[in-house]
Amino acid sequence: MTVVYPGGVTALDKLNLKINRGEFVVVVGLSGAGKSTLLRCVNRLVSPTSGRVEIDGTDVTSAGTKKLRAVRGRIGMIFQNFNLVKRSLVLKNVLAGRVSYVPTWRTMLGWFPRADKAIALECLERVGIAEKAAVRADALSGGQQQRVGIARALAQRPQIILADEPVASLDPPTSHSVMRDLKRINQEDGITTIVNLHFIDMAIEYADRIIGLREGALVFDGTPADTSEAVFEEIYGRAITAEDKLGDGP
Amino acid sequence: MTTSFKTSVDSGSRAMIVRRRLKRGVVTAVVIAIYVWSARGIGFNVVDILRELPLFFSLLGRMLPPNWSFGLRILPAVIETIQIAILATAIGAVFSVPITLLAAGNVNGNRPLYLVAKAFMNLIRTIPELLYASILVAGIGLGAFAGMIALVIFSTGVIAKLTSESLEAVDTGPFEAIHAVGGNKLELIRMAVIPQILPSFSGYTLYVFEINIRASTVLGLVGAGGIGTVLRTSLDLFRYQNAATTILVTFLLVAVIDFVSTKLRERLI
Numbered sequence A: 001m002t003v004v005y006p007g008g009v010t011a012l013d014k015l016n017l018k019i020n021r022g023e024f025v026v027v028v029g030l031s032g033a034g035k036s037t038l039l040r041c042v043n044r045l046v047s048p049t050s051g052r053v054e055i056d057g058t059d060v061t062s063a064g065t066k067k068l069r070a071v072r073g074r075i076g077m078i079f080q081n082f083n084l085v086k087r088s089l090v091l092k093n094v095l096a097g098r099v100s101y102v103p104t105w106r107t108m109l110g111w112f113p114r115a116d117k118a119i120a121l122e123c124l125e126r127v128g129i130a131e132k133a134a135v136r137a138d139a140l141s142g143g144q145q146q147r148v149g150i151a152r153a154l155a156q157r158p159q160i161i162l163a164d165e166p167v168a169s170l171d172p173p174t175s176h177s178v179m180r181d182l183k184r185i186n187q188e189d190g191i192t193t194i195v196n197l198h199f200i201d202m203a204i205e206y207a208d209r210i211i212g213l214r215e216g217a218l219v220f221d222g223t224p225a226d227t228s229e230a231v232f233e234e235i236y237g238r239a240i241t242a243e244d245k246l247g248d249g250p
Numbered sequence B: 001m002t003t004s005f006k007t008s009v010d011s012g013s014r015a016m017i018v019r020r021r022l023k024r025g026v027v028t029a030v031v032i033a034i035y036v037w038s039a040r041g042i043g044f045n046v047v048d049i050l051r052e053l054p055l056f057f058s059l060l061g062r063m064l065p066p067n068w069s070f071g072l073r074i075l076p077a078v079i080e081t082i083q084i085a086i087l088a089t090a091i092g093a094v095f096s097v098p099i100t101l102l103a104a105g106n107v108n109g110n111r112p113l114y115l116v117a118k119a120f121m122n123l124i125r126t127i128p129e130l131l132y133a134s135i136l137v138a139g140i141g142l143g144a145f146a147g148m149i150a151l152v153i154f155s156t157g158v159i160a161k162l163t164s165e166s167l168e169a170v171d172t173g174p175f176e177a178i179h180a181v182g183g184n185k186l187e188l189i190r191m192a193v194i195p196q197i198l199p200s201f202s203g204y205t206l207y208v209f210e211i212n213i214r215a216s217t218v219l220g221l222v223g224a225g226g227i228g229t230v231l232r233t234s235l236d237l238f239r240y241q242n243a244a245t246t247i248l249v250t251f252l253l254v255a256v257i258d259f260v261s262t263k264l265r266e267r268l269i
Helices: A035-042 A066-075 A092-100 A105-111 A115-128 A142-155 A172-189 A200-206 A229-236 B003-041 B046-063 B075-102 B113-126 B129-140 B146-166 B173-180 B185-222 B227-236 B240-269
Strands: A010-012 A025-030 A075-078 A162-166 A192-199 A209-214 A215-224
Touching: A010 A035, A025 A035, A025 A172, A025 A200, A035 A162, A035 A172, A035 A192, A066 A075, A092 A115, A092 A142, A092 B185, A105 B185, A115 A142, A115 A162, A142 A172, A162 A172, A162 A209, A172 A192, A192 A200, A192 B003, A209 A229, B046 B227, B075 B113, B075 B146, B075 B185, B075 B227, B075 B240, B113 B146, B113 B185, B129 B146, B146 B185, B173 B185, B185 B227, B185 B240, B227 B240
Parallel strands: A025 A192, A025 A209, A075 A162, A162 A192
Antiparallel strands: A209 A215
């Protein structure tokens, strides 16, 4: 799979990857290495210039609009900046995850079925902020907002969760608790999870498998046990510094 | 050596000062010429103003005291003015929604359609509402309906222009999130656009309501209904005391609506 952006920047270069069901994969690399592009190719927020993405044998790259929306409906995504509607209530934000299950006319009228509201509430409960359901999203702390983001992804009843730098805007203790939530959900529900991170220590701590990207090319693929300082220096193309680690373990 | 250096700087800066003065002189002369040209064009001269001044004061004198009992008689016209403004604002707000969405580059990805919507929006605002009203009066006849339609056109353009500009500055992160959960365009608008844009939209709609109240007071001058009709009739019939009452009532109406609307808009933020 190759992605070339307009302007000629090659974000991903002849990448070949197979991710197994239920795996917790952490993608590491410098910013600009192609981590976000890789993640966005899975749900085709970015379309590969050449090559294919398959999920369970379904070709995502050739899917038409309708089929693509159905595929996206089962892929949860978590963003660095949470991407919540800040003025909307927390529950409303989580209900956005039910959009592909609910008829469009119901969404338009804001009449979400009771069952979907129950699912949204249950998802908030799983990330421990059910009591915030009727609060505006911008009234929450960063860590709580990211949990709303996770609840929105969970409300999709996803097969896959993609998390793009989910803790980059959070402080170290909050980062760890959000990562623990993601890991716990991965283990309890068996949801395949792909997380982009740039902190080495976090990758080692939470990943089943680490994928290293450098300038759009795959330079490492293995378990945390296979890694070493030398491996990360290869991925980062330079010596590892204190800034590449988050510190403040759980 | 020092002296020659000094004189060279002096002559250089002197030349620069002369050039700047020359430029300033030319600009001043051109501006004055434009003023004189305009004043001559409209026959403006101070002597005339002074000569007409007594006439003006006698007109003012004939307006006083205002005919207070006339105040009640114009109540229907006041109400009509308010009704014109309410309907025009509401209908304009509805029409402005699709144009707003089409004229926001972050929602409408279709470049040609976006440019057409923007051009249309700007085009309808280039014509003042009184001109629309005159044309409509000629087309569909005298009365409040023509005036209302004129204000609908104007309101649509203004609300769409202001709201689409706010929309283009909105956080597009939630847009990406709705794309990622498999939402279609309508769902994107409902879940990510409307909640973010609603306060600005309501604020601008109230603001346009204020403008419409003001505009609908003069619609009557071209025969398009409202309190302006009363003002024109009073002036035409030389009933200056009635005209005075009408002007005072108009002033009061605009002031009250402005006050209420401003208070409401403050609460939206």
